[in-house]
Amino acid sequence: MIRIFVLMVFLFLYAPIAFVIASSFLDNGSFTLKWFEKVFEDYKVIRAFSNSLILAIASTFFSVILGTAAAYAYIRTKMSFESLFYTPVVIPEIAEALSLLLFYNLLSFPLGFYSVLLGHIAFNVAFVFVIVKARLAGYERSIEEASLTLGANEIQTFLRVTLPMAMPGIIAASLIAFTLSWDNFIKTVFTTGPGFQTLPMLIWSQAVRGVVSPSLNALATLMLLISITLAYLYIRVSTKRE
Amino acid sequence: MRYFAYPAIVYLIIFFYLPFFIVVLYSFGFPNFDLKYYFDVMKPIYFKVLLDSVILASITTVLCFLIAYPVAYYIALRAKRWKNFLLVLIILPFWISLLLRTYAIMSILSPLGLMFTFAAVVIGMVYDYLPFMVLPIYASLEKIKRAQIEASFTLGASPWRTFIKITFPQSMPGVVAGVILVFIPALGEFVVPSMLGGTYTTIGTITWDLFLRYHDWWRGSAISIIYMTIIFAALAVYMKKAGRIEI
Amino acid sequence: MVEFAVELEGVSKRYGNFDAVRNVNLSIRKGEFFSLLGPSGSGKTTILRLIAGLIFPDEGRIKLTGKDCTFVPPYKRNIGMVFQDLALFPHLNVFENVAYGLRIRKLPESEIRKRVYECLEIVNLDPETFAKRRINQLSGGQQQRVAIARALAIEPAVLLLDEPLGSLDLKLRQHMMAELKRIQKNVKTTFVYVTHDQTEALVMSDRLAVINRGRVEQVGSPIEVYERPRTRFVAEFIGEMNFIEADVCEDRLISDIGEIRAKVEGFKKVVLGIRPEKVKIGSKAENVFRGKIEEMLYLGGLVKLNVNVNGVRIKCLTSYNGFKEGEEVEIGWNSEEAIILEA
Numbered sequence: 002m003i004r005i006f007v008l009m010v011f012l013f014l015y016a017p018i019a020f021v022i023a024s025s026f027l028d029n030g031s032f033t034l035k036w037f038e039k040v041f042e043d044y045k046v047i048r049a050f051s052n053s054l055i056l057a058i059a060s061t062f063f064s065v066i067l068g069t070a071a072a073y074a075y076i077r078t079k080m081s082f083e084s085l086f087y088t089p090v091v092i093p094e095i096a097e098a099l100s101l102l103l104f105y106n107l108l109s110f111p112l113g114f115y116s117v118l119l120g121h122i123a124f125n126v127a128f129v130f131v132i133v134k135a136r137l138a139g140y141e142r143s144i145e146e147a148s149l150t151l152g153a154n155e156i157q158t159f160l161r162v163t164l165p166m167a168m169p170g171i172i173a174a175s176l177i178a179f180t181l182s183w184d185n186f187i188k189t190v191f192t193t194g195p196g197f198q199t200l201p202m203l204i205w206s207q208a209v210r211g212v213v214s215p216s217l218n219a220l221a222t223l224m225l226l227i228s229i230t231l232a233y234l235y236i237r238v239s240t241k242r243e
Numbered sequence: 244m245r246y247f248a249y250p251a252i253v254y255l256i257i258f259f260y261l262p263f264f265i266v267v268l269y270s271f272g273f274p275n276f277d278l279k280y281y282f283d284v285m286k287p288i289y290f291k292v293l294l295d296s297v298i299l300a301s302i303t304t305v306l307c308f309l310i311a312y313p314v315a316y317y318i319a320l321r322a323k324r325w326k327n328f329l330l331v332l333i334i335l336p337f338w339i340s341l342l343l344r345t346y347a348i349m350s351i352l353s354p355l356g357l358m359f360t361f362a363a364v365v366i367g368m369v370y371d372y373l374p375f376m377v378l379p380i381y382a383s384l385e386k387i388k389r390a391q392i393e394a395s396f397t398l399g400a401s402p403w404r405t406f407i408k409i410t411f412p413q414s415m416p417g418v419v420a421g422v423i424l425v426f427i428p429a430l431g432e433f434v435v436p437s438m439l440g441g442t443y444t445t446i447g448t449i450t451w452d453l454f455l456r457y458h459d460w461w462r463g464s465a466i467s468i469i470y471m472t473i474i475f476a477a478l479a480v481y482m483k484k485a486g487r488i489e490i
Numbered sequence: 491m492v493e494f495a496v497e498l499e500g501v502s503k504r505y506g507n508f509d510a511v512r513n514v515n516l517s518i519r520k521g522e523f524f525s526l527l528g529p530s531g532s533g534k535t536t537i538l539r540l541i542a543g544l545i546f547p548d549e550g551r552i553k554l555t556g557k558d559c560t561f562v563p564p565y566k567r568n569i570g571m572v573f574q575d576l577a578l579f580p581h582l583n584v585f586e587n588v589a590y591g592l593r594i595r596k597l598p599e600s601e602i603r604k605r606v607y608e609c610l611e612i613v614n615l616d617p618e619t620f621a622k623r624r625i626n627q628l629s630g631g632q633q634q635r636v637a638i639a640r641a642l643a644i645e646p647a648v649l650l651l652d653e654p655l656g657s658l659d660l661k662l663r664q665h666m667m668a669e670l671k672r673i674q675k676n677v678k679t680t681f682v683y684v685t686h687d688q689t690e691a692l693v694m695s696d697r698l699a700v701i702n703r704g705r706v707e708q709v710g711s712p713i714e715v716y717e718r719p720r721t722r723f724v725a726e727f728i729g730e731m732n733f734i735e736a737d738v739c740e741d742r743l744i745s746d747i748g749e750i751r752a753k754v755e756g757f758k759k760v761v762l763g764i765r766p767e768k769v770k771i772g773s774k775a776e777n778v779f780r781g782k783i784e785e786m787l788y789l790g791g792l793v794k795l796n797v798n799v800n801g802v803r804i805k806c807l808t809s810y811n812g813f814k815e816g817e818e819v820e821i822g823w824n825s826e827e828a829i830i831l832e833a
Contacts, residue, residue: 010373017348085252092474094428146544150565152644184343225339229335232335
């Protein structure tokens with residue numbers, strides 16, 4: 002009994018997605034790739050894609066460095082500042098988004114790529130901190146102490162022991178930070194300026210009035226593909242045993 | 244070693260906490276001081292929006308709970324061979340942006356002609372938020388050792404009774420976490436009501452309008468502060484009862 | 491010639507209000523197997539970590555092979571350490587774990603290989619089989635040995651071991667105790683071994699220090715510490731002991747069980763300690779008392795008897811000789827077999 006229910010729920014969850022993917026390959030019933038062609042030919046899509054990519058890479062890069070360092074400091078010194086990092090994770094996105102907008106507005110900070118990037122990093126730093134902290138917590142201090150007793154100083158210990166052991170956690174956090182930036186809509190749209198558009202914004206602008214179009218389906222399919230790839234990488238990294 | 248954390252902390256103070264402080268300032272009428280925006284926002288038109296948002300979020304939460312609990316239960320305690328696979332299927336939506344998922348459900352609702360109704364919004368909300376409810380419940384059910392259930396059987400309790408007395412109570416932390424993970428973001432949800440509901444107004448859509456269309460920083464801030472006060476109140480209640488937030 | 495590998499002079503360590511280690515003085519000889527024995531929380535691990543340089547004392551000095559090392563960081567001290575949870579590097583294989591300290595010291599590759607293979611052989615792990623294995627592919631006992639090999643590879647003057655056998659099952663523990671003793675004799679390194687298990691300490695040590703609440707209660711060879719404990723704590727912590735309170739009266743002690751012959755000077759009240767295996771059944775001893783066997787535990791060959799003498803329970807360990815519960819017996823001991831302790 003419960004099995005049927007569960008089956009229905011999963012159908013409910015995945016039927017729409019399957020439908021979108023399927024429709025992007027169909028034109029009046031016959032198989033076609035022309036919607037994908039249209040997507041790749043659309044200059045706006047190409048530009049939004051590269052914008053999203055650069056934004057995600059940059060935000061991941063900075064947030065991982067800041068967040069990992071903070072997580073390491075927390076694990077080693079047990080200073081109780083971690084609640085500072087929890088708040089951004091709990092606060093609803095729209096509240097963060099509007100606060101950044103007001104902030105930029107007050108400072109007359111130009112809205113565009115950088116205003117979006119700075120906002121993304123703030124949010125991602127908190128996530129990276131939480132994830133890396135959880136991973137690092139599993140490792141006992143004694144491993145670093147062992148390195149010290151074997152003749153390695155603090156820096157050598159960090160490079161030869163701590164960093165390699167934290168690497169899976171750092172990679173996992175990077176994938177999550179990348180996805181959060183890549184998929185982000187609300188924060189981006191609140192803090193962006195004219196001329197800077199990301200893929201989610203593009204999809205939104207075309208779908209907002211309830212418009213479902215085949216080329217939009219194709220774009221959605223491509224993005225789904227990217228998301229699934231990232232998820233797959235994450236699962237590979239987080240279940241890897243040293 | 245502790246200074247490793249300083250860059251991140253400073254960054255958060257500048258780009259997260261400071262902006263919030265500015266929101267508070269604006270809600271009180273910055274650069275002047277005025278409480279009128281709060282009073283404005285308590286007026287019936289705005290209040291209705293608040294109420295509608297709470298109703299929508301509540302319905303979403305309840306429906307998510309009713310649907311998610313059996314699924315979480317099945318994966319944690321019943322599915323043997325499929326467990327990992329089903330887990331992956333539950334986690335996967337987290338990696339697909341809310342926007343895409345909403346678009347997907349829209350592509351089904353649209354040909355069915357169900358767009359722009361309250362039902363559409365609810366369906367969209369449940370569709371988007373369901374995984375958030377399943378995972379925490381799954382996590383807390385997972386922790387229950389099978390031996391407890393077996394012990395309960397040997398002591399004479401029927402499966403249903405065992406569920407009520409043993410399993411369900413121990414899943415409460417997960418349920419509460421799931422409720423929080425759904426209700427709070429659902430309150431401020433913008434994408435679903437605006438894409439599927441057309442003119443349906445929530446805290447999310449009104450914040451959007453006030454900020455991005457009317458540039459009304461003051462009323463927008465006031466509404467946001469009220470919204471966040473509700474959230475913190477709910478969280479405070481949760482913290483008192485549960486102790487810590489599990490992420 | 492430097493005689494002592496490790497010296498602690500007046501060492502104290504505080505954590506907030508808590509005195510973990512109080513005014514500890516220890517001299518550990520070169521080449522000896524020295525144990526720090528005590529209950530949990532007694533400060534023995536703190537002492538070990540002070541010797542390692544992982545923490546620094548609030549008072550006192552620490553010398554390693556004669557040189558003052560009180561505030562020297564661990565990587566500049568010539569020590570090796572085996573941690574309670576082993577702390578092997580999960581991202582390196584066995585060879586690289588053992589080679590770690592040697593790589594830091596930038597030894598030539600051929601030297602490293604030689605040392606690593608030597609050390610693996612010392613701990614009885616065949617290098618060819620184990621060198622390339624990953625840590626999580628090893629059993630508990632094998633991981634133990636790798637941890638020891640890794641610490642020995644750098645040829646430390648002192649090897650510190652923090653309760654390394656705690657997580658092993660009984661048989662393995664017994665086996666490893668013999669192994670550790672063998673290894674220590676082989677490499678002749680000074681071993682400082684922390685444990686709460688008296689069997690480990692008594693079996694393996696040349697000398698041991700009994701630690702209680704941050705203080706050294708007694709230092710001596712296993713025989714000394716067992717046969718001639720100097721404080722009540724040591725007498726009670728190691729082995730089993732009967733304690734009889736008594737008042738001193740000239741050349742005798744007056745106690746609840748009767749008069750006892752013993753020579754005591756300088757105290758009015760004392761506690762007499764007598765080990766159960768020294769309590770004999772029969773009337774042939776210097777001090778004899780009558781009592782009733784309240785409880786008998788047959789251990790196979792030996793029996794443990796709880797004898798009630800005037801309300802005082804005396805434990806007796808002796809060979810089984812047809813005893814029955816409820817039986818009346820005579821028990822006794824000679825005065826030189828008893829230990830007089832402060833009341």
